[in-house]
Amino acid sequence: MAQSGQDPVSNLADWTGAELLEGYARKSISPVDVTKAVIARIEAYEPQLQALYAFDPSAALKDAEASERRWMRGEALPLDGIPGTIKENIATKGTPVPLGTAARPLDPAPVDAPPAARLREDGVIILAKTTMPDYGMLSSGLSSFHPLSRNPWDVSKNPGGSSAGAGSAAAAGYGPFHIGTDIGGSIRLPAGWCGVFGLKPSFGRIPIDPAYYGRVAGPMTRTVHDAALMMRSLTRPDMRDAMSLPYQDLPWLDLDIDIKGLRIGVMMDSGVGLGLGLALDGEVHASIEAAAKAFAAAGAIIEEVPAFITREMLDGLDDFWRQRAWMDIGALSDDKRALVLPYIHAWAEGGRSLTGAEVYAGMNQMMVMRNAAIAATKDFDFVLSPVSPVVAYAAELASPNHDPEAPFEHIGYTVAFNMSDQPAASVNAGFTKAGLPIGLQIIGRRFDDIGVMRMSRAWETMRGEQREWPKF
Template identity: 55%
Template structure:
């Protein structure tokens, strides 16, 4: 039988409704599994088992009374460090942050609390979310359950690791240049970076989105029912729409006749690893055999676009760090300090020109995608890199060479997902990005679900080292 902590959210809710499953038993199963894994992964902080069990008991009472709060009542969820939860500190991954408790839940956390989800823990992230790894001056180094010597990615590092390790079915991360999709790709899970404003957040920012991180497309679709509900605090949110998120499961017949662009080169940054290219090309064949019309796309990003966004973010971080005390800045990860300090001599004109690349990227992405219904590409040009590296290059002056496929869809506000499409010769997952037209979040889920059905069997999820050894005996 499938262990309770391995069950998808829909199965848990169905079991609660029938009285066949108990939220308390599920919580205990997840906590026990976390206990076996967490010493190796460092995916969580603020793990408080007694509070978890108290929430589960409350949920169980509601289900027995036939009065669940919502479609995720009793389902365990983790929430990324930078999404505020009432009464908890929000360190943003850095030892430089004031640890005052948040006075209110940020919108994604509020929606989860309203639906009765069981808050398992917060998940770890790098300093200020500005790395695609789990390296942090505040949290322990997060690791990838597929290979403990590798990074889970970032900045939703702990969330990606927790989802792949089976810390329950639901996890919430954020993304401003790839921070949902990169860890999803490197951890072999599914995520949706929605259209900007589809999921309200606070504080909002250009390109920034929250999104679900799950093992299956269906669980992410279920989360979207809750996370997409309106919240007035997000000044950039979209008008609320009643979207039939449950119809994501009907995507199997959607591929016939779709125009799908195949983007194999980003146009900037690191060259694509041959194993990554081969996996994405194999996925394209799956789409073609299902009746889609797949056509090659020319790269539309340029190194100038990528460098401009990098330089603007450096200046933003440089200004932020000038606003904190020197002793606090000294606690920031040295890689981040060096990256931000490199902007100290930038002129006003240089900052303006750097900022202009955000709009240039948006226009280029929209124009390039106009001829297609969806675009498929690698999530990252390379597989997961060493866990103690800040980025694939590990060079603070070349920090974003791996986000050429992901960042344009933050700036164009288009939805983009990551779904596993294969493995390297050493067994590391490879992520396929599926991007859609702006506002077509449901379409992306449906296409990803169709591929999920057609891609065939996947490798078993990784197990804690002690359990993996027992299975080999």
């Protein structure tokens, strides 16, 4: 239920999904009133945040009315009437998928992709899509198609990316449920910089289409419990994803864990990316260190995880993805190619002259990274690290160092766990003196998504009172 003293009319946009389901069941609130409250929040905040694409309030209200009727008939679906958003690159029927770039044709998607389909089937009211940068290849809200997305905690700062709008929307209270995608940090970075919870699940845990190596979809919410509610739906099977895991009916809402005796590694040095002006920020270091001490006080055994990412691994990853991006961008007409964000064009063009041997070597370095991540973490139940060496940076920049020749310096803590299939979450660790959120990454063993959720919930409990969500 809502916190004591909440005005149910003015604050419905800030209720969690769990609170909304309880209120609907008691018939003390309605999906229509909640949807109207969230629409009002969006209309008030969106001129400053620019987090949304294809916002459709009239369709959302029709869906809310249908949800209200189901609740009144006693036929409610598992997530009936909870408002949410879907990242732009997850197809929703009838909406174009520009992938953040002005160079793509705006053809309506014929069907919902699996994550959107599962949420819609279970009654989630899809308010809008959320913004992303060109081709999803930036940790930024900078796009040649969408307006510049901004961070609700400080609108001069970046929300992160590539799930840029999703992170901003979750922090701003555009409904409780949001879903992003991640191939190198694209859920965890915006979650960390926007102060929300984001889960990059094990590879294949949530069916997705199109599926390719390292790509996952995952929930972005204000609470771990809300993400667990989403996981019950998102993990249902879909034959369109030939790389998905066999379905398991896991106890997503069982979030209790005994910390005592757990072996927890702490990785303060990712091995790369701390040069070029991206040294580990002192306030980030202090927050992660404080989290490790809190787990130690709860009875965990804390040990250091030595750095394992090498320059060769990161450069190989860069070569592979540059060439992959150039396959798309290089195939465009000159007129269309000119529409691509200049930073992305300059980065991708670096793949133009790579030989087949160089691209293969780059892909091989991704496998080397995978093996190194599993070897470095195998003796631990969980590993803690920063999500990023830095906090949110200027909104107008494509990356913290804004250099297409060194684009991945800030993802050294996150990308390895895409390659290794391991689940990893970002949960708020605290704030800088300037009021910017700091993300704590919690990494689990392969396929232990439940464990990562439980550890994240334990940290939510241990960290104490949170700051109020940003208001405009």
